[in-house]
Amino acid sequence: MTALTESQLKDYESNGFVAPIDVLSLDEVKKIKEEIELIEKKWPNELVGLGRNNVHYISPVFDQVCHNSKILDAVESVIGKDILVGGTTLFIKDSDKKGFVSWHQDAKYIGFEPYNWVTAWLAITDANEENGCMRMWSGSHKEKIKDHKDTYDENNLLTRGQTVQNVPVEKTTPNTLKAGQLSLHHPMIIHGSGPNKSKQRRIGFVIQSYIGTDVDQVIGKVYVQQARGKDTFKYHEHAKRPVELMSKNDMILKNKANEELSKIFYKDTNKIGKY
Numbered sequence: 129m130t131a132l133t134e135s136q137l138k139d140y141e142s143n144g145f146v147a148p149i150d151v152l153s154l155d156e157v158k159k160i161k162e163e164i165e166l167i168e169k170k171w172p173n174e175l176v177g178l179g180r181n182n183v184h185y186i187s188p189v190f191d192q193v194c195h196n197s198k199i200l201d202a203v204e205s206v207i208g209k210d211i212l213v214g215g216t217t218l219f220i221k222d223s224d225k226k227g228f229v230s231w232h233q234d235a236k237y238i239g240f241e242p243y244n245w246v247t248a249w250l251a252i253t254d255a256n257e258e259n260g261c262m263r264m265w266s267g268s269h270k271e272k273i274k275d276h277k278d279t280y281d282e283n284n285l286l287t288r289g290q291t292v293q294n295v296p297v298e299k300t301t302p303n304t305l306k307a308g309q310l311s312l313h314h315p316m317i318i319h320g321s322g323p324n325k326s327k328q329r330r331i332g333f334v335i336q337s338y339i340g341t342d343v344d345q346v347i348g349k350v351y352v353q354q355a356r357g358k359d360t361f362k363y364h365e366h367a368k369r370p371v372e373l374m375s376k377n378d379m380i381l382k383n384k385a386n387e388e389l390s391k392i393f394y395k396d397t398n399k400i401g402k403y
């Protein structure tokens with residue numbers, strides 16, 4: 129059992145995030161990077177736009193990450209032993225693009241309630257200040273949900289470019305991670321990330337999020353997988369785990385899950401962004 133230590137838990141509770149947590153070896157992250165490159169080569173449209181979500185439904189490599197026992201041990205320390213995978217997103221920042229993530233709180237738009245859930249950000253490449261790692265506003269999770277302005281900025285990697293304004297950057301901390309390390313962040317913490325100014329890709333695979341079985345989806349529908357424990361609440365439809373890459377049925381599932389996700393992200397607006 130690789131549960132969070134008392135001091136890591138204290139960090140999470142007082143700062144709203146905990147990092148770094150060592151979870152994968154360099155060989156393991158290399159395999160994941162190669163899986164991305166293989167999918168991009170054979171199915172160039174698969175990970176683009178809305179398709180960046182829920183790759184764990186079509187790839188056993190990503191599925192296994194979501195069910196990795198070291199990650200789940202850490203997650204269990206935060207949300208308890210009955211754990212569901214509520215979705216995943218690949219946040220890729222290519223070096224020749226201007227992609228950034230505006231300051232936001234995940235709880236504002238994800239629709240999971242109560243907040244017994246946590247977002248796990250896994251570094252597939254190193255993530256540092258040069259290549260646009262996340263920056264976290266420690267302690268901001270203790271405040272209320274802030275107003276977010278939908279900017280639809282073309283370089284914003286968030287669906288609507290939802291933005292908390294006037295965040296004091298000097299009060300935020302870079303969440304630097306080595307490839308194979310994980311961070312866990314609270315639904316309410318204000319965070320964001322700048323563009324990649326390096327010459328290499330920055331890749332984060334984000335389990336967004338691990339939810340307790342007591343967590344409902346209050347905006348729309350979500351598919352889940354049982355990661356640990358038992359689901360006595362039965363709020364959500366349980367999905368199968370993939371056994372091969374890009375099987376027809378799994379692709380149908382991923383598309384269905386993403387259509388539902390899109391309805392959640394774009395609730396109450398007709399303006400649909402790139403993701």
Ligand SMILES: O=C(O)CCC(=O)C(=O)O
Pocket residue numbers: 219229234247249260261262319320321332334336
């Ligand atoms: O990958 C990034 O830079 C931001 C990701 C993010 O905002 C999140 O995982 O909640």
